[in-house]
Amino acid sequence: MGRIELGLEGVRAAQHGRTAEARASFEALWEELGERDVFHRCVLAHYLADLQDDPRAELEWDRRALAAADSLTAERAATYESALQVRAFYPSLHLNLASDHLKLGEPDLAREQLERAVRSLDALPVDAYSAGIRAAVDELRQRLR
Template sequence: MEDDVMARVTAAVQRGQAGERASARAELAAMWAEVERGEGDDFHRCVIAHFMADLQDNPQDELRWDERALAAVDGVTDERAQEFHESLRVRGFMPSLYLSLADDHRRLGDADRAREYFGKAQATADALGDDAYGELVRGIADKVGRALAEGSTEPLPG
C-alpha cells in the first residue's frame, strides 16, 4: 500500500538522524496536526509520536510523546500495520514502546515507574524477531537495564 504519511515520516526521521533535529521535529509536528484532523489513523499517530519522542531535547517532552505513542497503539491492528509492511505485528511494537517509557522515567528520576515499564518490555520481548530490529531493541534493553541497575539518570550512551 502506498502510504504518503509514512513516506514523509521516514524522510523526516532520516533528516533528524542526520542532525537536522529541529526541522525533523517541525515536519513531524505538522504531520501530527494532520492526523489529529483526521488525515491519518492510529498507526500513523503511534509511529509519528514514537519518532517525535526521539527528537525531543527535554525528557519531560519525550515522555509526553512516548505516552501518546503507547495510547495510539491500542487502536492499531495487525492488519493495519501489515498494510504498511507485511511483516509487522502490533505485539512487536510493544518492547520498544515500553523501553522508551522506561528510559524516560529513569532519566526523570522515577525508578519505580522505569522498572514497571522495563518489566513490561521484558515480558513482550519474545515478540522480537531474530533480525536487525530485534537486535537493536534488545541492545537498548541491555543499556536501559544497566542504567537502571546503576541508578543512573544520565542519557544512554550512543
C-alpha cells in the same frame, strides 16, 4: 502528497541534525494525520519523542506512541504490511518509556516499564534490530540495579 513532503522534510532535517526543523515538520504531519491513522501516528510519535530536548516532552510523545499502538488492530497493521505484528512494537515502546522515566529520576516507574518491555520481548523476531532492542533492555536493566 503534502504528507509525504512533510515526512521527507522531517527526515532530511533530522539526518542533518536540525532537530527543531525536524520537530516542526513531524508535528505538522502529526496534525495532518488525524486520529484515525493510528499506525502512522505510532511511528511518528516514536520518532518525535527522540527529537525532544525536554525529557517530559519526550515522555509525552512516547506515551502517544504507546496509545496509538494500543489502538492499532492486527488487521489494520496488516493493511500496511502483511507480516507486521503490532505486538513487536511493544518492547521498543516500553523500553523508551523506561528510559524516559529514568531520565526524569523516576526509577520505580522505569523498572515497571522495563518489566513490560521484557515481558514483550518474545514478540520480536530474530534479527539485528531485535538484538539491538534486547541489548538495550539488558543495558537499562544494569543501570537500574
